[in-house]
Amino acid sequence: MHIAVEFQQVSRHFGGVRAVDEVSVQIMDGEFFSMLGPSGSGKTTCLRLIAGFEQASAGAIFIHGVSAQGLPPYRRDVNTVFQDYALFPHMNILDNVAYGLKVKGIGQAERYRQAEAALDMVALGGFGARKPGQMSGGQRQRVALARALVNQPRVLLLDEPLGALDLKLREQMQSELKALQKQLGITFIYVTHDQGEALSMSDRVAVFNQGKIEQIDTPKMLYSQPKTVFVADFVGTANVIRGALAEQITGAAQAFAVRPEQIRLGASTSEPQINGQVADIHYLGASSRLALQVSSGERVWVTLANDSAVIPAIGSALTVHWPKHSMVLLNETAS
Amino acid sequence: MRFNPTDANAPRAPWWLTTLAIGGIFFLHFPIIMVALYAFNTEESAFSFPLQGFTFRWFIAASERSDLLEAVWLSIKIALIATVSALVLGTMAAAALYRRNFFGKEAITLVLILPIALPGIVTGIALLSAFRLADIETGFWTIAIGHATFCVVVIYNNVVARLRRSAYSLIEASMDLGADGWQTFRYVLLPQLATSLLAGAVLAFALSFDEIIVTTFTAGQQQTLPIWLLNQLGRPRDVPVTNVVALGIMLLTTLPILLAWRLTQGTEDTAGASK
């Protein structure tokens, strides 16, 4: 398999701030790769480094084996779908989509034909004469997609493309994007702060924190085998147990995580267990989430399916246990 | 949420405030009305009121005055040159300053505003004394240089306001889609700026066309239209023609502001708010 985009020890500093701090990563050709992290974690800057909107302060970036050093955006075979869509307000939809072909010098008839085809692909055939201002958010999002794809990039960069859409539309677009990527077979690099989105769409996910990558893995591995405290905390919900309590349970002073849904009610002789008092119960529909106050001060979250067990009352004493194999040992930070 | 005056339950103004406001607006327009009326007055050498009669005669008389026509032509030429220079300089400054922060940026902005912030007399005599020091004879080009200097800020303000409001991602999107800097300027930036450039140009033209304080210092023997008018004031015999010219200048300076206002309507640029 070929490498589509490679970062070698890439840093980007803004004044004294290290937005991206010695990041190394290889993104494979044809992969749906997500960059996940809170705002300010460096994921968007990484995307902008690939697009050419920023230049690396140190390190090297290769796009399909060619160094991106000194290459302006218009000389890179990548295209971007912007968070705010960035449709040109003074052009109609067709001209927006045909823009990339126009600046390459392709004749009007041919570029309109290709632009129409691209609009058909995102189910917006016949909308070409409208202005961006006359389209809904979801439609503008598709136009932005068509405008990027019409140039047949080998890598498509998506910067929180669904951030401005409401929940229903977002879920629909997620599956459409995934299907489109499969169909086209090109690399998608997808920036998001929504862990659910990243997990559901991606082949692999890189979790960013403070300019560094904490972990790169498949969604399944990220969830089941988080390597650091940050990843365990950021991807899904996890009980991260540290210090004395961790030592008491595992016999080592290393932090560990256990998912709330892995925890069972009742005592166990063979599995790790904890005693506490029920401090709070959140009713979530299909399940309930229960906060267990441990005497050493920690709170442990337990998820219970509402159809099964009897939910304990607030204030009652409770013992819970979990299977040993569901415990994941964590590092405090990425090594 | 901002104060929304179209709110149906917005309070009604007390009568005295309405009276003051309408009275104030009337006060602002009264002299303009008077100038318009007197241009059609039949009386030849005084300003008595009520007016003596109605005539178009002075318009014809004015159109036959070659000194007047020369002054008009000079003013137009200078305003055009000043506007074009200011368009180039103001747009460049705006493009350089609107997004970046760097040491000295504040100082540069201040210098651009200085020609209209300082009393015109300071700019005027400074330019004059500099021209004298450099042994440059005052005349057409020295007027144009002075006018261009204070017109830059009008263009700058209009363009900066528009640039700040249009998303920078449009420029990035254009480059991302394969357009180089020049193509991005031509296909994306220029269409975005077009109306603000036109509004700025129209305002700069009006500003230059009407300028008198700096001009009296830099004009040498040349007579722009405002200077022609000022010189007329000592000549009671020419009162009717003066009235006609006054109306003409009034129209030439107010119509552009209406146009500029329309061009920036619906955007938050405030055309001319900083004359």
Add this chain to the structure above:
Amino acid sequence: MSSPTQFPNQWMPLRRLSDLFWRQPKLLLLVLLLPPLAWFGIVYLGSLLALLWQSFYTFDDFTMAVTQQLTLANYQALFDAANYDVVLRTFVMACAVTLASAILGFPIAYYMARYAKGWQKGAMYVAVMLPMWASYIVKAYAWTVILAKGGVVYWFYNQLGLSSVIDALLALPSIGGNSLSTSNLGRFTVFTYIWLPFMILPIQASIERIPANLIQASADLGATPRQTFSTVILPLAFPGVVAGSIFTFSLTLGDYIIPQLIGPSGLYIGTMVYTMQGSIGNIPLAAAFTVVPVLIIALYLTIARRLGAFDAL
């Protein structure tokens, strides 16, 4: 990206230049800034500095010639009784005009911002903008017509049988004179008229910026409309007043056309400078005189900045 293909309308030199500017954004900044900076640095700042420098030259009263001998005599001369009078006269007028503009302008701005609705709002904005941009010299001329003997103002008072009011006003010391157009009252009226829009717009903008919920909150907390006005609106609109006063003050201070056309004969800073450089040729003293309004305005701007007026501009 294998091999960058060249297409017809990507003219190579321009694209090369574009590459260069992308790699060196500071170079682009420099190229953009150089022409305006050169223009302003050489033409404008150069002139101002040259003027300042010349204010230290010596003017010989007998030969009427300027020599390059440096002296502080010109600045000393500013404190001569006659010259000091000129500065004081201009300063007092600028203060009076600023005060009058604020008093006249506030109700108009307040109405525009709070009560004008829909099309009225746009119309009022244009109605203030139009006289502001209408030719300065024509507006000044219009007032010589209006205030002339036998003109519309005299006619109006005569019609009402109040011509004695004008005579009484003109008989007053310091603001009076032989006729309206040669009195300080007339000059003050014209100054106030011409700079009034410059006061209205910043006030209007600052009142417009007051969030509606602030006014509702004040009413909700039990303030009467009068209390809301004096405790919420007025303090928030004040920076607008200061911003407007920068214009009215500075423009009056530097004007020299209106004092020539309307009012009594005493010189103003502007007319003084004009006379000094023109018929007498005493550029050094004229230069020293221009430093006065610049200093006063610089001081004023410093105070205005403290009062938050720059946010209201």
